């Protein structure tokens with residue numbers, strides 16, 4: 001056991017530098033390269049018995065190879081094969097594993113932990129949000145949980161900018177005008193949208209993703225940034241973004257563009273509802289790249305339909321996948337993407353690699369790269 005611990009520590013140390021960069025959101029770290037100083041498990045002359053090899057359950061068959069390579073050097077991987085990921089299969093394969101690479105958004109709850117057994121000692125998700133994890137239950141059992149925030153902030157912020165501009169300038173509606181041959185640009189007021197310049201931009205949640213969006217907005221000559229968070233952010237950051245913490249009702253009342261960039265919690269669930277929308281400007285554009293249930297979707301429909309707000313751009317909704325006959329899709333003034341915020345090769349690979357390091361570190365009792373608690 002000791003020897004194995006040492007081996008894994010070496011393995012982790014060898015590739016930590018690049019991963020630390022990415023975990024911190026540094027642009028220098030390129031994550032797709034395999035660690036170079038890694039010892040090879042094949043060179044081991046001893047047979048390791050079952051007890052000496054950590055078993056890691058990988059709950060998704062398409063986890064990027066870089067992450068699988070990292071974990072399989074020192075551990076035995078138990079792969080789930082179903083697509084979409086299937087809870088029954090996960091439960092069948094969870095028994096006796098030491099680590100879990102939780103590659104889907106299937107609820108990670110008491111039942112899963114019970115089935116796995118008391119030897120389970122390390123879990124990481126491959127996501128920033130962990131609303132599908134029973135964190136309290138993990139804490140109770142002292143099982144460390146990792147997740148992968150920060151590394152996806154740039155990709156999500158890029159998408160948020162796209163949604164903001166396409167909702168403000170009516171990309172979706174414009175396309176339908178072409179499709180229906182109702183292109184009427186002889187009207188001077190045709191298809192007028194909202195300016196970004198000189199606008200007040202609000203952030204519901206101003207963590208790593210919100211700040212990455214604010215950074216991009218610096219090129220758009222906005223007037224100021226307002227935000228709400230559970231905790232005030234660093235004064236230096238406030239200065240850097242010309243940002244001011246306000247109450248929720250002020251955020252609603254003053255924002256020309258309002259980004260939802262907060263985690264889903266009991267406090268945030270449904271907070272954008274029929275009480276909130278009438279407080280917003282009629283010209284406001286709402287962007288949600290966080291979690292669907294933060295918005296009451298029926299109330300959003302009504303707000304858009306009755307022009308309580310100008311438009312919305314959303315990457316997340318409730319439920320996902322959104323049924324093709326959902327009434328939201330009938331509206332001209334909403335732009336919808338299918339939860340693709342982090343869906344780029346580099347970002348997903350980085351997320352997987354960090355999650356793999358989280359699991360490995362948890363197994364040897366070292367602090368995770370990005371612990372969730």
Ligand SMILES: *[C@@H]1O[C@H](CO)[C@@H](O)[C@H](O)[C@H]1NC(C)=O
Nearest residue numbers: 043044045046047048049050
């Ligand atoms: C390794 O295990 C195999 C099969 O269990 C056995 O035949 C072999 O002798 C073992 N080798 C060593 C070095 O223990």
Ligand SMILES: *[C@@H]1O[C@H](CO)[C@@H](O)[C@H](O)[C@H]1NC(C)=O
Nearest residue numbers: 082083086087088089090092
């Ligand atoms: C899930 O996996 C189990 C066991 O592997 C299988 O019996 C079941 O049909 C699968 N369910 C779905 C919906 O694919």
Ligand SMILES: *[C@@H]1O[C@H](CO)[C@@H](O)[C@H](O)[C@H]1NC(C)=O
Nearest residue numbers: 267270271272273274275276
């Ligand atoms: C909207 O959400 C807020 C905050 O959760 C709540 O106080 C309010 O009662 C809700 N409004 C409606 C109409 O449900």
